[in-house]
Amino acid sequence: MNKKKILATSFIVFTMGFGAITPSYAEEIQRPCGFSPVGTSNIGGGENDGHYEKAIYNHCTDDGNNVKIQIDYTYANDTFCVTPGETEFRANPDLGAIKNIFSIGSC
8 A cells, every 4th residue: 555545544544533532513512501592583673682582591500409590571570490401481472572581599
């Protein structure tokens, strides 16, 4: 085998092996703790107007306890208990679009 073929084969084997041991891009992405709005064009004046059809609350914890959160909607607010990890919320037809979500204590 000539030098070029050996180098090309080595490069291919190396890159294939490297790809197999690295996690996929989707696995590396993790939402930040707390409120993450998901922009849509269905409610309000656009993606970044502060009124969201959908939002994610990521409850990050080391102790595994649930937390009580408050969701501020356009016209009122509501409270929920959430487990550790991500919880998805949608706009409420009676209360309006989601404006903010934050922790208010344990439950």
